[in-house]
Amino acid sequence: MEEVYIIQPVFDAKADVLQSEAVALIESAGANYIGCTRQTIREIDPATFIGKGKLEEIANELKDRDATVLFNGDLSPSQTLNISKALGDRKVIDRTTLILDIFASRAESSEGKLQVELAQLKYLYPRLKGKGSELSRLGGGIGTRGPGETKLETDRRHIRSRIHALEERLERTEKRRTLLTERRKKERVKTIALVGYTNTGKSTLLNAMTGADVFAADALFATLDPTARAFEIEGVPFLMVDTVGFLQDLPHHLIEAFKSTLESALSCDLALIVCDAGGPYEMQLETTLSTLKELGFSSPYLVVMNKCDTMEYTRFPKQCVEISAKTGAGLDELKRRIFDALQDEFVRTTLFVPYANMAEYSAVKGLLFERNVIYTDDGAFVEAVIPAIYAHKFQNFSKR
Ligand SMILES: Nc1nc2c(ncn2[C@@H]2O[C@H](COP(=O)(O)OP(=O)(O)OP(=O)(O)O)[C@@H](O)[C@H]2O)c(=O)[nH]1
Ligand SMILES: [Mg+2]
Structure with a gap:
């Protein structure tokens, strides 16, 4: 060795x-x-x-x-x-x-x-x-x-031509990825990005939230490629993206090299900045925020204090969400906080759809997320979460 x-x-x-x-x-x-x-x-x-x-x-x-x-x-x-x-x-x-x-x-x-x-x-x-x-x-x-x-x-003598070939191939993959990101945006699934210092438990959290089986290990930079997995909160689908961890004094051109993949992950609707509650979390948070700034990140974020199971007591400001990805403690609260942070994006409501108007409803129902449906004599009550941008399409069905 x-x-x-x-x-x-x-x-x-x-x-x-x-x-x-x-x-x-x-x-x-x-x-x-x-x-x-x-x-x-x-x-x-x-x-x-x-x-x-x-x-x-x-x-x-x-x-x-x-x-x-x-x-x-x-x-x-x-x-x-x-x-x-x-x-x-x-x-x-x-x-x-x-x-x-x-x-x-x-x-x-x-x-x-x-x-x-x-x-x-x-x-x-x-x-x-x-x-x-x-x-x-x-x-x-x-x-x-x-x-x-x-x-x-x-x-x-060979390096120059290899560099050139790599640059060309990267340009092509980048174009393809931009197309994918655009499609994702159109489909209106909200993305949550996991960011933060290396080894703070981002991949473990992704696995706990989505039931995925992403590699997590007590090693630095266990994750390199952004990985996305779907999960639901209150019947609404979300996408969670895991990203490469940051490190103090991460050489600038390393960030540069990963800028394009990170940018696509960071064009998220909400970021969870994961810190190690039992570690130097202030430094971790500072490093993460300054790296994000360098990457032109501007989405809203929540600070998540992970590994709280290793602490006898915690004293974090209440804006922080305290969890343990390992034991699952605090994950329900985290889901609530994610949903709250995105509350302007959704309308929670109950619609009434008369049977006579079922066809009209069926034409637009793909745009909302049904949570519960109760059938009565003259129509159906639909408890639903509607993306705010589509709320106007359901005006005719507002509850009576
Ligand atoms: N005690 C405890 N350990 C945890 C918790 N979450 C993660 N770990 C451990 O912390 C180590 C790092 O976890 P990862 O999920 O790989 O961390 P990461 O942030 O994805 O790390 P990188 O991909 O390397 O940046 C692993 O050994 C996990 O088992 C937790 O809530 N409590
Ligand atoms: Mg990881």
């Missing part, structure tokens, strides 16, 4: 969370974390980011080991090269390379695979400036694995 040693640059108090996340990321990539060095940064060394003295110490500590070094931040191509040289030609990866590697192993849809491979190659290309020695420095493992079982193209 690939061994990974972390260099953690320290700018402020955020470093602790970033460091423990890096350990989780290493494990999510199927590698083995072996140790860490922290370096407080007052001034960035343009050549090697951290000081030469520190690099000598690390070189010494690792001299008998074949470990990969993760720099838990973003490095320029030449900094990566210089650190690698200072550590005796050791394999050095940065945070983006590691995250991309996990994304590659998680991508399932063909579009997701294309997006990840494209992001990987675009990131790798300028890092393969030199000839043989720099290429071989990458060796195998993290940073060289493409989506699925593929190995990334690491021949600089």
